[in-house]
Amino acid sequence: MSDRPSLRSSWLAHYAELISTWTRRYGNRHDAEDATHDAIANMLEQQSAVITNPRAFLHRSVHNGLVSLNRRAHRQAHVAWQDLSDEEHPLDHSHEQELQGAHLRRALQNALKELPLKSQQVFAWHRLEGYTLPEIARKMNLSQSMVEKHMARALDHLHKRLSDFQLPE
Incomplete structure (x- = not known):
């Protein structure tokens, strides 16, 4: 329980850096903020874990969160052109x-x-x-x-x- 106060203060020291770094790298401030908040919440919920380097832990957690967001955003069904039904093909081929x-x-x-x-x-x-x-x-x-x-x-x-x-x- 003695690690809890140090964890609470350590994330705050890195908060601005995390948002800035991952906004710059990822290009989307809202996603960087969401991933940062999730990483901090996960770190604070881990009562039994000993985190020796909170900065590295948070950066890795934010990165993983952004990768997950990116995967969810790009998960789409891809159908080959020849597999489309006639209704799905464009009918008007204008110049x-x-x-x-x-x-x-x-x-x-x-x-x-x-x-x-x-x-x-x-x-x-x-x-x-x-x-x-x-x-x-x-x-x-x-x-x-x-x-x-x-x-x-x-x-x-x-x-x-x-x-x-x-x-x-």
């Missing part, structure tokens, strides 16, 4: 739509070329070929964590580079 599609394809190709080769491979194998992340990890002789980082890097980069193509909500 303007064809130009927009060609522009999007070029932008996607250029954005992919900007990524490191391993990130390109992970994205292509996962999103285009349908391999699972554990399968890709085995193929590339990498840890699954590293494959997840490459995928997150690719998705984040593509999201930023192709934001002009998003449909209005």
Whole structure:
């Protein structure tokens, strides 16, 4: 019980640093705040655990929280074009739509070329070929964590580079 006061004060010393660091790295202040608050709450709830380095513990916890948020946000069902029903295929192929599609394809190709080769491979194998992340990890002789980082890097980069193509909500 004597560690509780020190834990309570130690998180406060790192609060501003955590928010600033993870907002800068992740690019979303609200998610960084949510992950930071969750990490602090988890640390304070761990009565029996001895945390020797609260700063490192909190940074790792915030990072893990942001990875989880990112996974939940990007978890979508992907269906190959040829597997769509006739009703789901676009019926009107106007000249303007064809130009927009060609522009999007070029932008996607250029954005992919900007990524490191391993990130390109992970994205292509996962999103285009349908391999699972554990399968890709085995193929590339990498840890699954590293494959997840490459995928997150690719998705984040593509999201930023192709934001002009998003449909209005």
